Amino acid sequence: MQRKIVRFVEEENLFYRDEKILVAVSGGVDSVVLLDLLCKMEVECGVAHCNFHLRDEESDGDFEFVKNLAKEKGLAFYSIDFDTKKYAAENKISIEMAARDLRYNWFEQVREASEYKYIAVGHHADDVAETVLINLARGTGIHGLSGIKPKLGKIVRPLLPFPRKQLLEYAKKNSIDFREDRTNAETDYVRNKIRHQIMPVLEEINPAIRATMTENVQRFREVEQIYNKVIEQNRLHLVFTRENQLLISIPKLKELLAPVSHLYELLSPYGFHHRDVRKIAESIHGISGKLFSSASHQLLRDREYLILTEISEGNNNEYLIADEEVKLKLPVELKISFLDRTPGFQFPNSTKIACFDANKLQFPLQLRKWKEGDYFHPIGMKGKKKISDFFIDQKFSLQEKENTWLLLSGTKIVWVVGHRMDDRFKITGNTTKIYRLELE
Amino acid sequence: MQRKIVRFVEEENLFYRDEKILVAVSGGVDSVVLLDLLCKMEVECGVAHCNFHLRDEESDGDFEFVKNLAKEKGLAFYSIDFDTKKYAAENKISIEMAARDLRYNWFEQVREASEYKYIAVGHHADDVAETVLINLARGTGIHGLSGIKPKLGKIVRPLLPFPRKQLLEYAKKNSIDFREDRTNAETDYVRNKIRHQIMPVLEEINPAIRATMTENVQRFREVEQIYNKVIEQNRLHLVFTRENQLLISIPKLKELLAPVSHLYELLSPYGFHHRDVRKIAESIHGISGKLFSSASHQLLRDREYLILTEISEGNNNEYLIADEEVKLKLPVELKISFLDRTPGFQFPNSTKIACFDANKLQFPLQLRKWKEGDYFHPIGMKGKKKISDFFIDQKFSLQEKENTWLLLSGTKIVWVVGHRMDDRFKITGNTTKIYRLELE
Structure with a gap:
């Protein structure tokens, strides 16, 4: 011995x-x-x-x-x-x-x-x-x-x-x-x-x-070494970061020999379990727009990428919305559709419905609460307005402010959800495709 | 369901x-x-x-x-x-x-x-x-x-x-x-x-x-796919065949992340078990000359390569001998050494000992029984002689013939083991290094 x-x-x-x-x-x-x-x-x-x-x-x-x-x-x-x-x-x-x-x-x-x-x-x-x-x-x-x-x-x-x-x-x-x-x-x-x-x-x-x-x-350990090396090598081609997001290329994932394993190794550090990962792996063969979440993170199956974002603490959650016709059950429930611009198109006259020029939007959109410094261009007005001032104009209570969601395209506010659209994304004579959201 | x-x-x-x-x-x-x-x-x-x-x-x-x-x-x-x-x-x-x-x-x-x-x-x-x-x-x-x-x-x-x-x-x-x-x-x-x-x-x-x-x-299956692909890719660089031998490059094996696994996948089809393979993998860090065998195959750890040969049926076994000082326990037991040619060198006068010009030999040598058509150049004679005729000259019984081993360098017979050396490999005035075999 x-x-x-x-x-x-x-x-x-x-x-x-x-x-x-x-x-x-x-x-x-x-x-x-x-x-x-x-x-x-x-x-x-x-x-x-x-x-x-x-x-x-x-x-x-x-x-x-x-x-x-x-x-x-x-x-x-x-x-x-x-x-x-x-x-x-x-x-x-x-x-x-x-x-x-x-x-x-x-x-x-x-x-x-x-x-x-x-x-x-x-x-x-x-x-x-x-x-x-x-x-x-x-x-x-x-x-x-x-x-x-x-x-x-x-x-x-x-x-x-x-x-x-x-x-x-x-x-x-x-x-x-x-x-x-x-x-x-x-x-x-x-x-x-x-x-x-x-x-x-x-x-x-x-x-x-x-x-x-x-x-x-001992044998499995060698297998693990081979496995780790391959996953590491492929990670470089598969993933990049953009601001606070991790983007995983769907076309590249599809080319891989063992996509579930790659996704698992990428996503398990963010709290996704193997069963979640299997579903995410299946989603790459389906349509875009699906949302998955772990305790700490949200993953959106967008067109070209799986987009991973952190869910912030408390009220500061952020959600991504893909360019898909879908019914979303986020803290707000939204029915989303794309419409062709036809001559008989009627502007809805409910603040619960918003319509935008789809081609002006940059997907995925983002849904979040307001922050100090946020501003937008209220539809029908010239120039911009701070969200905080908008809330004052509307005589919002503190609670109303805290319960209001904003829809963003890139860094620009598209819609103060349920209250006011933004002028920059409005439907004009040139609009061919309409993005319609309805608050349920 | x-x-x-x-x-x-x-x-x-x-x-x-x-x-x-x-x-x-x-x-x-x-x-x-x-x-x-x-x-x-x-x-x-x-x-x-x-x-x-x-x-x-x-x-x-x-x-x-x-x-x-x-x-x-x-x-x-x-x-x-x-x-x-x-x-x-x-x-x-x-x-x-x-x-x-x-x-x-x-x-x-x-x-x-x-x-x-x-x-x-x-x-x-x-x-x-x-x-x-x-x-x-x-x-x-x-x-x-x-x-x-x-x-x-x-x-x-x-x-x-x-x-x-x-x-x-x-x-x-x-x-x-x-x-x-x-x-x-x-x-x-x-x-x-x-x-x-x-x-x-x-x-x-x-x-x-x-x-x-x-x-x-399901998860292990993906791991196996990754593993198989890597082993297959590396096999191309690691292995080539020469006549009836499979040669595995030792330097390339040493560079690999998981040498035991690679060797296992290469050798298990030839009857080597995982424990044999571990020992073979260890031998690549040691000196050359080690022999390993499965039921059907023999593997020699030579200088640059691991050399795999099939063990033929019955009496027709073939063994490889590397250029190392070693005691071999084959069907014949051989003590092998390399000597410098010094002025006082004495030619042994026992047929149990053979000395050759080491530089004339092509390693690994081969040890096998005689075959119809084998010939050699008996030392001290001009020209060649059939092994079968040599046996007749020596008045060998059938059993003696069957028990006689030949040592070969490439396709040439070096020694009728225990009986007669070959003239082509003998020590001359130009010899600097002697290869000595002693039958135990």
Whole structure:
């Protein structure tokens, strides 16, 4: 085992033996064996222990155990107390997630302050196999299969090739004491189902299941590398930004071998899930005008581009409107149509309906609330007027102001929705095509 | 469900509705529901049924059931009897594999003879999930994750998006009779472990596990497409053939992002397993001379290339020897070294040792048995001699002839191993570097 860990450290380029390593030690068999092996490799180690206070006396016992272990070995010891449950409640995350956040943030602080090169953690082959199965069960792409990385940033995982059983045997053979870790047994329902109900059955099918899964993951990691490189290369041709918008070329997307994957990698950072992305990918073969949204962003399927914009906080939402006949259910409901200019065309005489010269508009249009400095050219008037002055003329209440939407073409206001059209976009003798909006 | 199957058939481009489809009907719920749905889509169907005679009366009952079903629906009916156990024993394969071989071969015959466009089979979402898990448990790359394809050659699988439960519900709702299929319960140990012990636990974790796995597989399929394309593109630069050899450029391999994957895709068709390939990939960073073999092929890590050659049947094996100091354990054991030509150099006087002018040799050398027409220039003689005549001179028995190995440089014989060197490669006054072989 000592030989194998040395080879793994070299192969995966985890660290050099003269580099200082901060070892995360919970007191469980994995982290205690890790510490032992690194000490035998004569690596200069420090010991970091978090007390998450999840199991009262037991947690305190772990702390004492690790403290003594560091003392026996003559190693620097760092520890911290966390109120994990409070942190989880405050941040509305699971206990597991809270413990992870707290732990890694603190490790990094200690590492930097005390000049360690890396943080070593005790993940092993069982963790690799379990993580792959968890991701599969929850739904995943290739990223969820390439498993726990041997090295990621400042974190290194020298035990990754070893199944837990081997760690237990090593501990027994070398008379290494450790603490039973029951944190997982209490907090992580899914992982425990996988560990205690699924892995044993897989082991009956293949007794070397953990080694096989580790090998699978190595293979998937190469596949992921190829995949990432191709996606990155294509991203350059596919995407550009315009002001606060991200534009994705639809014709170029259509040429791609794997459009859904490309879209997923582009859009998932903006909160779009895989199912949304599948629908967006389907929309590129349909008509323009469809709107999709995540918690934070809105995506419009326009003619040539998919246009991604951020949804602002509170009342400052912005929406895009494509040049399509469509019924939109935005905060205002609009029925949109294109009409030919016929001799009998009647100007509507309701402020709920607006008609414009379609050829003067620049699509997609934008729908948003008013901002300080906005102005327009009220139809029938010469010159421009500030929106704020228009509101005063109309004797709008504060609430009325806040509920009023503006329709824009580029940076120009086309319509104070439901109130007044703009003179610059009005229908004239030259108009051939009319863009009609009706407020429902 | 009818709407969803129509959409799936269209999306995956499985077939057009005016094309004739041969439906594989076992009598189980999946194939019976498949037939029902295709008939409702007004596709012109034929029914094909195999009796594998694995469950005696029950198998005959299945046959009668399917025959009547075809009759009721007024469809063409094709059936065949197989002695599956005999076929499996004769071909040394599992019953499952035998049934698969027999079935698909016969379907294809019927399809061609009766002019059906495609063969439709009843694989469903449960099969997709199970197959992914089986492959993971046994060890797999990305190919084993992209699951059962909706369309492969002439086989189409219209039920792939539906979990078995949904098929059962459809059958119940539409009063569709079917036969309990117990073939799997008896023959496929691994699949049953997955189906009955693992899938239910995954379902507790994620009630929509089958839909999730189907979605995972769709994502993996795109990843696989990207992967395949990159491997194919790089193959052109990486590989060329020379006579009966396949040469893989080591420098080019080293430049690649994912060398193991590339090597795996190149070498697995020649019987190399993933573990062999990992070792071969490691060897490109080491010295030349290493030999690897699969059941059918030998791969030499030479200087610039990995050289793949077929191992011929029986006694006609051929081995390559690189220009490296090495101890080779081929059918003959050879210790190989390079010496500088020093003034005190002594010609060995054992026929077990041979020395040649290294600069006259063309590496890799080849080691093989003699063939009719082989000749060489025995050292100390003028002119050439047939190997067969040399054997007669030496009064070799048939067995001695068959056990004699020849060492070749290009097409020229360098050494009748253990017996006589060739004059053309001998050490002369101009020799600076000596190639020495010692038979152990």
